Amino acid sequence: MDTAYETVETDVLVIGAGGAGLRGAIAAAESGCRVTVICKSLLGKAHTVMAEGGMAAALGNVAGQDSWEAHFADTMKGGKLLNNWRMAEIHAQEAPDRVLELERWGAVFDRTHSGLIHQRPFGAHTYPRLAHIGDRTGLELIRTLQDRLVHRQNVDVHMEVTVARLFASAGRIVGALAYRRADGGLLLYRARAVLLATGGAGRIYRVTSNSWECTGDGTALAYEVGAELQDCEMVQFHPTGMVWPAGVRGILVTEGVRGEGGVLRNKDGERFMERYDPERMELSSRDVVARAINSEVVAGRGTDHGGAYLDISHKSPDYIRRKLPSMYEQFLKLARVDITKGPMEVAPTIHYYMGGVRVDPETGATRVGGLFAAGEVTSGLHGANRLGGNSLTDLLVFGKRVGEAAAAHALQHGKAGAPRSPEVAEAIACLLGPLQRPEGESPYRLQAELQDLCSKYAPIIRDKPGLEEGLSRVADLAERSRTVGTGGPTGRVFNPGWHTAQDLRNMLVNAEALFRSALARKESRGAHTRSDYPNPDPSLATLNYVVSEGTEGMTVQGIGAEPIPDGLVSIINRSYEKYTPEETE
Amino acid sequence: MTVSISPLKLSVFRGEADRGEMVAYSVPVREGMVVLDAVLWAQANLAPDLAVRWNCKAAKCGSCAAEVNGFPRLLCKSPVDDYAGEISVRPMAAFPLIRDLVTDVSWNYEVNKRIPEFTPPEADQHDPEPWRMQQVDVDRVIEFRKCIECFLCQDVCHVLRNHGRTDAYFGPRFMVRMASLEMHPKDGLDRRPLLKGDAGVGFCNITKCCQEVCPEHIHITDNAIIPLKERTADAYFDPIRALTRRLGRRSAG
Numbered sequence: 001m002d003t004a005y006e007t008v009e010t011d012v013l014v015i016g017a018g019g020a021g022l023r024g025a026i027a028a029a030e031s032g033c034r035v036t037v038i039c040k041s042l043l044g045k046a047h048t049v050m051a052e053g054g055m056a057a058a059l060g061n062v063a064g065q066d067s068w069e070a071h072f073a074d075t076m077k078g079g080k081l082l083n084n085w086r087m088a089e090i091h092a093q094e095a096p097d098r099v100l101e102l103e104r105w106g107a108v109f110d111r112t113h114s115g116l117i118h119q120r121p122f123g124a125h126t127y128p129r130l131a132h133i134g135d136r137t138g139l140e141l142i143r144t145l146q147d148r149l150v151h152r153q154n155v156d157v158h159m160e161v162t163v164a165r166l167f168a169s170a171g172r173i174v175g176a177l178a179y180r181r182a183d184g185g186l187l188l189y190r191a192r193a194v195l196l197a198t199g200g201a202g203r204i205y206r207v208t209s210n211s212w213e214c215t216g217d218g219t220a221l222a223y224e225v226g227a228e229l230q231d232c233e234m235v236q237f238h239p240t241g242m243v244w245p246a247g248v249r250g251i252l253v254t255e256g257v258r259g260e261g262g263v264l265r266n267k268d269g270e271r272f273m274e275r276y277d278p279e280r281m282e283l284s285s286r287d288v289v290a291r292a293i294n295s296e297v298v299a300g301r302g303t304d305h306g307g308a309y310l311d312i313s314h315k316s317p318d319y320i321r322r323k324l325p326s327m328y329e330q331f332l333k334l335a336r337v338d339i340t341k342g343p344m345e346v347a348p349t350i351h352y353y354m355g356g357v358r359v360d361p362e363t364g365a366t367r368v369g370g371l372f373a374a375g376e377v378t379s380g381l382h383g384a385n386r387l388g389g390n391s392l393t394d395l396l397v398f399g400k401r402v403g404e405a406a407a408a409h410a411l412q413h414g415k416a417g418a419p420r421s422p423e424v425a426e427a428i429a430c431l432l433g434p435l436q437r438p439e440g441e442s443p444y445r446l447q448a449e450l451q452d453l454c455s456k457y458a459p460i461i462r463d464k465p466g467l468e469e470g471l472s473r474v475a476d477l478a479e480r481s482r483t484v485g486t487g488g489p490t491g492r493v494f495n496p497g498w499h500t501a502q503d504l505r506n507m508l509v510n511a512e513a514l515f516r517s518a519l520a521r522k523e524s525r526g527a528h529t530r531s532d533y534p535n536p537d538p539s540l541a542t543l544n545y546v547v548s549e550g551t552e553g554m555t556v557q558g559i560g561a562e563p564i565p566d567g568l569v570s571i572i573n574r575s576y577e578k579y580t581p582e583e584t585e
Numbered sequence: 586m587t588v589s590i591s592p593l594k595l596s597v598f599r600g601e602a603d604r605g606e607m608v609a610y611s612v613p614v615r616e617g618m619v620v621l622d623a624v625l626w627a628q629a630n631l632a633p634d635l636a637v638r639w640n641c642k643a644a645k646c647g648s649c650a651a652e653v654n655g656f657p658r659l660l661c662k663s664p665v666d667d668y669a670g671e672i673s674v675r676p677m678a679a680f681p682l683i684r685d686l687v688t689d690v691s692w693n694y695e696v697n698k699r700i701p702e703f704t705p706p707e708a709d710q711h712d713p714e715p716w717r718m719q720q721v722d723v724d725r726v727i728e729f730r731k732c733i734e735c736f737l738c739q740d741v742c743h744v745l746r747n748h749g750r751t752d753a754y755f756g757p758r759f760m761v762r763m764a765s766l767e768m769h770p771k772d773g774l775d776r777r778p779l780l781k782g783d784a785g786v787g788f789c790n791i792t793k794c795c796q797e798v799c800p801e802h803i804h805i806t807d808n809a810i811i812p813l814k815e816r817t818a819d820a821y822f823d824p825i826r827a828l829t830r831r832l833g834r835r836s837a838g
Contacts, residue, residue, distance in 0.1 A: 106703030115717030245617020444629035487633025497633035
């Protein structure tokens with residue numbers, strides 16, 4: 001077994017190349033650091049590319065009365081006040097500048113009549129707030145940042161490299177072990193600061209809108225190196241994923257469909273949101289709409305394939321093709337449905353991790369010195385439920401802040417420490433282990449079992465017996481995973497069996513954190529709904545469940561959050577003028 | 586809701602650069618299945634080390650480009666029932682093979698570094714007010730910005746695929762990239778010298794193969810390459826301009 005590795009030294013190591021990683025890398029490079037960016041896939045393919053509807057920022061281009069205060073209040077109310085209020089405040093205040101900056105870097109947005117960035121309405125945003133380009137805003141964001149990054153000095157991009165372990169020494173991060181997919185070669189990175197931007201863990205579920213690489217790598221790496229996780233029970237079901245045909249189940253149908261006027265109906269033709277949120281209807285928050293569709297299906301009013309109808313065909317075909325081009329194409333090609341003529345069939349799909357690494361709201365610092373995190377891998381900003389459009393501005397706002405903080409840390413700490421060699425040797429042995437077990441269980445089978453059990457025991461509506469069963473099954477799988485193989489072949493050149501075995505390790509940490517946290521939170525709040533505790537418990541509104549590694553394994557502890565300052569409380573409780581749209585079409 | 590129809594005969598290229606063969610797999614068919622599903626089923630159940638790139642499975646990332654029955658396509662956007670009988674999947678032929686369906690596309694990323702980035706004119710750079718642009722002006726580049734970098738257009742371009750002239754031509758993808766910058770309402774750079782020189786826009790002889798395979802339906806040749814050729818010709822090959830340039834040089838000399 002070849003255990004040789006190349007060593008790469010850098011100032012700031014950025015793990016992940018979605019929106020947060022790229023924005024963080026640009027910030028760190030512009031702060032004067034040498035930056036190495038690790039992409040699990042090819043550059044520009046990260047999950048951010050799939051974001052569709054837009055990025056939320058109170059620019060006030062469509063509704064002049066919009067303000068950061070209104071955006072902050074919407075974010076906090078949408079998150080059922082579980083949010084880290086300081087992150088929500090920073091986000092609402094800085095998002096407009098980050099969007100305008102992106103435009104100055106070449107991003108193209110749809111325009112208003114007066115030539116400003118157009119903003120579309122979205123669920124639970126009081127005003128039209130989402131800067132967008134058609135329904136492929138994430139692609140625009142990632143391509144703009146990608147191009148900006150590769151033209152900066154002192155930046156190296158390592159594509160198709162996966163990090164297997166982080167190393168700390170004396171409470172400070174010192175480096176990472178990784179492998180290259182193309183040839184299976186090992187890399188030891190030595191860095192003065194590490195920025196984690198690895199996204200969520202949606203792939204622990206069977207039906208998900210998430211891409212291949214969303215296996216919760218960053219949360220698992222951070223946990224194993226001593227950082228804390230938080231709010232891991234908060235997993236967002238996006239109300240509208242494709243349901244049929246079976247092969248495409250879970251693929252996202254943008255909230256932009258509802259933003260542009262799409263309506264939801266059950267099989268009897270009833271516009272059922274009237275019963276769940278008569279005020280906001282289809283543009284209620286995602287947790288409410290997802291539960292509403294689920295309830296309709298459970299009550300026997302679902303479509304043939306177990307979903308609801310989403311219809312935009314009352315708008316003109318030209319308008320639909322211009323505003324929702326990729327939805328039009330996606331349904332025509334994959335479901336053979338022309339959405340300009342008839343309804344789509346939709347059902348909830350796993351979409352986003354509100355929980356993740358617990359960080360300092362200003363800098364994204366974890367409790368491990370030199371380890372920072374930004375984007376979906378973190379927790380706090382979105383509380384118990386994320387509003388659509390807040391993710392892309394999260395990436396920009398905190399990507400920049402955290403990139404700068406990581407750079408400042410690197411510049412203050414002159415020399416990168418060195419990982420201890422026994423630790424490196426142990427990590428390499430663990431990483432290469434599956435390659436030495438051709439007879440070991442198939443990682444694909446274990447992964448499929450994990451996805452099935454998360455879907456079954458941590459669904460949209462949860463209860464204690466189910467969660468306990470799920471946790472015990474995760475423990476069994478974790479035990480079996482110790483001797484997982486690659487499925488047979490043991491070559492190191494682009495061997496996805498080996499890669500899957502490595503991903504499985506991270507997915508199991510995420511699944512355990514999910515079940516333990518979901519058991520701990522004995523109430524229903526936002527995305528976390530318990531049939532045995534159907535109501536919110538006001539005493540838990542300011543309590544975060546924090547996961548960390550103890551001597552006996554994973555522990556969960558309720559930690560009180562800092563109270564919301566009075567000034568911000570009054571901003572949340574303020575009554576905001578209702579927006580009445582002018583007819584634009 | 587799994588509906589069982591007769592199994593699909595899927596053959597996939599397996600191997601590395603200098604050796605490889607088509608291997609057949611029998612794959613159960615599900616309703617709405619795309620070729621990528623079939624390949625991933627084979628991977629999970631029959632061939633655990635079958636190398637294939639994929640990310641989103643929703644035609645948004647452009648990772649799973651390959652050749653299906655000889656035609657360059659995204660595997661995730663190729664419904665199995667578009668094909669009668671056997672489906673054969675091979676890697677893109679224009680790029681060096683790593684293994685199975687995975688090719689080394691790194692050359693494309695090197696090319697992008699050679700294209701000067703978006704650069705607004707000084708006045709716009711320092712404009713304290715938010716920029717204003719009209720939708721009609723933005724619409725011109727929106728098409729180009731839909732590109733998901735699957736590199737299928739590069740795969741099918743005969744300059745790159747048949748003649749291997751990666752030294753002479755950046756390829757359709759990067760003509761689209763340059764069009765998106767050149768026609769951006771706020772870009773102030775002139776990339777025509779690059780287009781005529783290293784980028785090699787003159788190497789395209791408008792066979793439109795790239796346009797035909799683009800999964801985003803970008804009119805690569807019609808809307809990007811031809812206008813770029815015209816701009817370049819206008820600057821360098823306009824006979825009257827050439828004459829005035831020569832006269833200008835003579836009188837200056």
